[in-house]
Amino acid sequence: MPQTSNALAQFLRTARERGGFSLRAVEEATGVSNAYLSQLEHGRIRQPSPVVLHKLSELYGVSYTEAMRLVGYPVPRSGRMEREGQTTRSFDRFGDVTLEEERALAEYLEFLRTRRVRRSR
Numbered sequence: 001m002p003q004t005s006n007a008l009a010q011f012l013r014t015a016r017e018r019g020g021f022s023l024r025a026v027e028e029a030t031g032v033s034n035a036y037l038s039q040l041e042h043g044r045i046r047q048p049s050p051v052v053l054h055k056l057s058e059l060y061g062v063s064y065t066e067a068m069r070l071v072g073y074p075v076p077r078s079g080r081m082e083r084e085g086q087t088t089r090s091f092d093r094f095g096d097v098t099l100e101e102e103r104a105l106a107e108y109l110e111f112l113r114t115r116r117v118r119r120s121r
Contacts, residue, residue, distance in 0.1 A: 005043035008070040013041040015060035030055040047071055061098045 016026060016037075023034035032052055039045050040052075050068065057064035068075045097105070 005046050008048075008067065009041050009043040011062070011067065011070055012037075012056060012060075015056075015062045016041070019060050021059070026056070026059065029059050032056070058099075061100065063097070 016023075021029075023037050026032065026037055027034040030052075032055060036045070036052075040048055048071065050073065053067040053071070054064055056062075057067050065075045
């Protein structure tokens, strides 16, 4: 079994367990069968589709880019990325950033920008 399969398997299993999800609960939330999920978590599926990885990353609140990298798919190192129809900066500098953390960072950035606008008046 390739090392990337092991790394992805561990990444997904840890994320699921950290979120307190059973395989059945993930199946219900994503539409991905629990048998397929089990195979993913045991490293038996070498190249899951980006769509499946996206669904799992969203549910687990983990980095989709990291999941793609672990499979061996090409991913941007830095710069701009598309997410939910918006262009956002990559957070590679900070490592894995959950969606909640990303939203908090965006909220804080907005606060800083409004302060800058007020000061320049």
